[in-house]
Amino acid sequence: MLERLKALDVICPQFAAVTAWVVRAGMLSHGTNTPLRLDPAVVVGTPGVGKTFYARKLAEALAVPSEVIAMNLMTDRGSTFSGLSPVWKASAPGKVAKMLIEGSHACPLIVIDEIEKASPINPNETPIQVLHSLLESENAACFLDEFVDLPIRADHIFWFATANSLDPLPPSIVDRLIVFQVETKEAEMVAIQQSIFHQANLRAGGAFAEPPPALFEATEGHNLRTLSRLWTIAMGFACEAGRRNLIDADIRGAEQILQGGKEGVKRPIGFIRSVSRSERAAE
Template sequence: MTTAMVKQEIAVASFSKLYDLDQVGAALSELGEGANEALRSTYEKMLKVGNLRFCVKPNRMPSIDALLDALPNFGEPLEDVRRQVALCVGTEDRLELMPMLLLGAPGIGKTHFAKAVARLLGTSYQYIAMSSLTAGWILSGASSQWKNSKPGKVFDTLVNGSYANPVIVVDEIDKASGDSQYDPLGALYALLEHETAQAFIDEFAEVPINAGQVIWVATANDERAIPEPILSRMSVYEIVAPDREGARRIAQAIYDEIRLAHIWGQRFPAELGGDALDALAEASPRDMRRAILHAFGAARLAGRDEVRAEDICLERGSRRRPIGF
């Protein structure tokens, strides 16, 4: 079974209170005439949409074996997910997952894993690329006293989303950089601790919100660039390149995911041929996705409804190196 076939599990949902409506109302009433209009609108929206969000968890053991088959190099974190889900299935307890740090070479499938976990657990997914940050306050927001300031990604994901326990991916955390006034990782010291995260204060909104149920997945290539206090708050996993058979299974999973996501995919068979899988096994999952999408088009241009090895074009530099992808 491929990751595309691992459908969102039937989940049970309780409601979780994200913030105190009285506190928001008081903050709104204290705004003067010259106050930041974006802040005023934020408070008004918080009152309008209310403070309850879905907090979901599977109501039975999800199909983790299918993910293990499709993502064979993610066995350790997936087994830990299985253990934590097993603790709360059949009880009133909410799912608690320790923040994860996935260490591995670029393109090895770390963000794909996070998306698959969100789908498996039946919750939403938010992606934050730390390497492309232009401001250090992207997680925590910037003071409303600053021009063009706005809430951070955590506040926005929770308040404007439907779930109290989304999966939030902090990609390439080791490459975080911001302006000289803000530590881009500063907010994580509170957010990765369950107790302090329950009363997280975004610097723009300045009212506490409960971020204690967020499922955190961080990715990095080199842990040496990550502060020790951040590392100590996370379960750290070394993700190595899959062997050849594992790479073939990943290629099949990506092929199936792309095929099922498009109407034109119905023209193509469910299984890739062995020669095509062998060609793709030389690439990283990131390069596989690009190559497979192009291969679908190449096959159609050739008048075929089947992807062959001759349709697989891997750009120079995407070949697998001995140390990994």
């Protein structure tokens, strides 16, 4: 597990501080022969920096079941977490109870995606309230799902949240989270771009050759979410031309699709200004 965790730095170098924190917890667990414990954490960064992708890769490295809960889709007081009482027609256990009762691990990874974007119909019944208990280990040790109505040990769950900003969250929730600010450094982009290409190539059965460095330079103005789509579309152009190697025309064709077919210079999207390395060297 520790080796898998350390390998995350290759594909997600922008999350090195998060990975190092998890690795240290793993070393403590191994060295003391005690269960691995991770405090609830949140990674904060701009859209498209790869937060949810990293969370999924972290679950794979830990070899535990995972569930991504999109907070922006929650319109009630949190029944997704805590279940719904049997008095209601649509009653059912919450995801916390289901993962612990039906799963094989006491420590699944639950990702709260965009934790700051809850949009309850009744502002007085926000799903944030149930997190006060779940993110506090003492309370989570006897968590009560409304449907199951029996105390459940939920204090070993790994909670991992993502956010664009913590400003909308109450201080009482932020205080329960270890906060990691994540931004992509320019020096990390080559490794990140290669990782995204390899993921896309894996989905395509590994059919394509590694692009030359110039092609990675040509895509460096896009954020990670855009890149994950761009490579797949570019591969389609290459297949149409009967090739298994990507060329600049494939990238430009993919960009035109992602930009809605608009002609002109590629638009920089996200955290890096679209300036090539050769231009920077000339400066």
